Amino acid sequence: MDSNKLLAASERFFAMETNNLAWDLIGKPNRTDAETEQMIAAAHASFFFWSAVGTPANAARAHGTVGRALVVCGAPTAKLALEHAQKYLAWAGESADAGAWDRVFAYATVARAQAALGDMGAARDARRRADEALATVTEAEDRKICDDELALPPWFGLDSL
Numbered sequence: 001m002d003s004n005k006l007l008a009a010s011e012r013f014f015a016m017e018t019n020n021l022a023w024d025l026i027g028k029p030n031r032t033d034a035e036t037e038q039m040i041a042a043a044h045a046s047f048f049f050w051s052a053v054g055t056p057a058n059a060a061r062a063h064g065t066v067g068r069a070l071v072v073c074g075a076p077t078a079k080l081a082l083e084h085a086q087k088y089l090a091w092a093g094e095s096a097d098a099g100a101w102d103r104v105f106a107y108a109t110v111a112r113a114q115a116a117l118g119d120m121g122a123a124r125d126a127r128r129r130a131d132e133a134l135a136t137v138t139e140a141e142d143r144k145i146c147d148d149e150l151a152l153p154p155w156f157g158l159d160s161l
Contacts, residue, residue: 015049
């Protein structure tokens with residue numbers, strides 16, 4: 001194998017591994033501060049590697065992962081989380097490669113970020129759109145993954161409205 005192919009294979013491996021680590025930590029209850037730092041670093045690393053070797057879909061979804069990792073930290077990182085989520089949402093709304101589940105994840109991250117920023121009207125609207133997108137998810141496995149994501153905190157008060 002030539003060095004370019006080896007490099008691309010390595011970057012793809014690290015893109016997947018760091019993405020999986022970020023999502024494992026996003027879903028982990030009672031994360032330590034060190035694990036939260038690791039989650040954010042893994043999400044950024046995944047974005048870096050997917051941007052290097054992935055498709056536009058991989059890069060857009062990596063924006064979603066970064067946004068989702070950042071939003072769990074609340075207001076201090078919510079603006080940046082929203083920017084990443086909006087990039088993911090723009091792709092999900094325009095690309096034929098996007099699935100309904102992409103829109104669920106993107107709208108849910110937008111909703112969380114808006115709630116963390118205190119814009120509950122925008123947060124409610126985005127959450128409603130996430131629920132509408134969820135209604136169009138037909139694959140049982142994809143539906144379960146979306147349901148699980150929507151059940152995860154934090155919602156910054158949005159879940160109680």
